[in-house]
Amino acid sequence: MLLRRLARPLLAVPFVHDGLSAALHPAEHTDAAREGADRVTQALGVDPLDDTQVSLLVRAHGAATVGAAVLLAVGRAPRTAALTLAALSAPLAVVNQPFSSRGDERREKTGRFVRNLGAVGAAVIAGIDLEGRPGVGYRIGQRRASASRSAQHAVESAAKDAKVTTAKVKAKLS
Structure with missing residues (x-):
C-alpha cells in the first residue's frame, strides 16, 4: 500500500512534465508531431493538417497527458489513468522511432x-x-470450480434420493 502511494506520484511526474511542456510550449513539439500527423493523414488518404491544427493537437495531447498523470498521482482511477498514459505515450514512441x-x-x-x-x-x-486483489481470470476460475462442485453435489444428492425412493418402491411392491 505504501509502495503504491509513493510509486504512482513518482511515475506521474515525467508525464506531468512532458504534458505541461507540450501544452504550454507546443512549438517545441510540433516538428515531431507533424511527422506523425503526416503519416496518419497519408495513410487515411485525407488532407494534411496545417500548423494550427498540429499545434492544437499537441496542446490537447499535452493536456490529456497532464490530466491522466494527475489522476494517477492522486490515486483516482489509477488503473484507468495508467492505461490512458500508456495509450497516450505509444504514439510518441512511434513518432520518435530512430530507424x-x-x-x-x-x-x-x-x-x-x-x-x-x-x-x-x-x-x-x-x-x-490489482493492489493485491485477485484478477478477473482467477475469480472466474473460482466461480467455475464452485459451480462445478455445486452441480456435482446436486447430482450426488439426486442419485442418493433416487436410490432411497427406488428402495421404498421395491419394498412396497414386495
Missing part, C-alpha cells in the same frame, strides 16, 4: 524512443496492478 534517421538525429531520437518505451511499459504495469 529512419541518421547521425546525431538518430542518437537523439533513440534516447527519446527508449524513454517513451520505458514510460509505456511502466504505465502498463501500473495499469494492470
